[in-house]
Amino acid sequence: MANIGHLTGEGLQAVPRYAHGSRVPGWDDAVDLTKDPAGVPDPAQVSVPADLRASIEDYMSRYPDHRSAAIPALHAAQKIYGWCSPEAIEQVACVMRLTPGYLTAVAGFYDQFDLQPMGHRPVYVCTNISCSLRGADELLASLQDELHDSLDVNLRGFECLGACDIAPMVSVEGVYVGPVESPEEIAELAAQIRAGEDPLPAKQLLKRACQDPNSGPS
Numbered sequence: 001m002a003n004i005g006h007l008t009g010e011g012l013q014a015v016p017r018y019a020h021g022s023r024v025p026g027w028d029d030a031v032d033l034t035k036d037p038a039g040v041p042d043p044a045q046v047s048v049p050a051d052l053r054a055s056i057e058d059y060m061s062r063y064p065d066h067r068s069a070a071i072p073a074l075h076a077a078q079k080i081y082g083w084c085s086p087e088a089i090e091q092v093a094c095v096m097r098l099t100p101g102y103l104t105a106v107a108g109f110y111d112q113f114d115l116q117p118m119g120h121r122p123v124y125v126c127t128n129i130s131c132s133l134r135g136a137d138e139l140l141a142s143l144q145d146e147l148h149d150s151l152d153v154n155l156r157g158f159e160c161l162g163a164c165d166i167a168p169m170v171s172v173e174g175v176y177v178g179p180v181e182s183p184e185e186i187a188e189l190a191a192q193i194r195a196g197e198d199p200l201p202a203k204q205l206l207k208r209a210c211q212d213p214n215s216g217p218s
Contacts, residue, residue: 060095
């Protein structure tokens with residue numbers, strides 16, 4: 001793991017990065033080129049849970065091209081297994097009549113899929129430009145220190161969560177909160193995550209006041 005400097009208002013700061021400058025490990029892990037490509041799984045040899053099969057077939061029925069159902073189908077499998085394991089991908093491939101390689105490529109492209117076992121509770125810290133300039137790297141490091149022993153939490157940086165107006169921000173199991181700035185807020189958020197409580201209710205994006213376009217004068 002390398003440290004690459006970047007400029008902040010206080011000068012050159014070291015930012016921890018993995019191979020090839022990535023903030024996320026494993027994205028460019030080499031595949032095993034000695035193995036033959038896997039074909040479409042044989043339905044007679046692959047057992048697929050009935051509820052997973054039903055979900056995948058339902059998603060496939062919604063698209064003119066059934067390959068468009070790959071993302072929701074992989075989500076359905078990940079929900080059952082906790083990650084896109086080789087077994088899960090083979091089962092999805094069997095139902096969709098696709099190769100495991102096709103689905104692995106889809107799962108490997110999107111940050112929402114895990115190709116290795118992870119904690120089942122996703123916590124993402126946005127580390128893209130707006131959040132990074134406002135202390136996201138320090139926020140992520142602090143949460144890592146606070147939650148290092150919480151094995152059920154999948155904590156990692158995320159390249160963009162699309163909430164620049166509340167930078168630096170965190171997504172806690174899909175709930176957007178921010179800006180998370182002070183050490184006290186970080187400690188409070190970490191304690192809430194560890195306990196499975198509602199994260200920083202006063203700073204949740206969904207609870208922010210907004211203008212209703214239909215509430216103007218008639």
